[in-house]
């Protein structure tokens with residue numbers, strides 16, 4: 001009786017370590033097999049307007065409106081261990097206080113390989129403002145298209161699919177139309 005139980009125990013311990021090894025192999029192989037996707041990001045215009053921070057508030061704050069277009073072929077990222085992709089456009093810049101900021105201004109979830117050929121033209125879907133309330137004296141920004149791969153097994157992986165070719169300056173603030 002004792003020996004049967006301990007055998008079952010041993011067997012299940014063996015099976016679960018096989019399972020662990022298999023899962024590890026899967027996550028490693030998908031990590032190694034992943035090819036880099038290709039993409040391009042172009043900023044067509046940026047407008048900075050001064051706006052009230054909140055309704056009924058007298059404090060003013062700069063809001064940036066970034067018009068951009070992008071193309072990306074993310075199909076190489078879809079393999080048997082890809083559950084979905086999280087794609088986002090991130091602005092990286094240093095504000096007037098010398099603080100480096102990374103702000104996500106647009107994102108998209110891609111669930112199927114058929115939808116992984118991305119073409120988008122439009123403007124930021126998330127509010128883009130600086131914590132110092134102004135973009136005045138902020139250096140220019142880089143815009144980078146980044147992704148996370150959510151696998152069925154293993155860890156999230158991060159990557160870059162495209163980047164603006166040069167830093168783009170913030171224009172002077174306009175007052176609200």
Ligand SMILES: *[C@@H]1O[C@H](CO)[C@@H](O)[C@H](O)[C@H]1NC(C)=O
Nearest residue numbers: 040041042044068069070071
């Ligand atoms: C963005 O749009 C411009 C003008 O329509 C076009 O020339 C450029 O190729 C586009 N870039 C991308 C990355 O789609």
Ligand SMILES: *[C@@H]1O[C@H](CO)[C@@H](O)[C@H](O)[C@H]1NC(C)=O
Nearest residue numbers: 092093094139140141142167
């Ligand atoms: C923009 O990208 C360039 C090249 O990768 C880098 O040297 C520079 O520091 C970046 N600028 C900002 C504000 O992140």
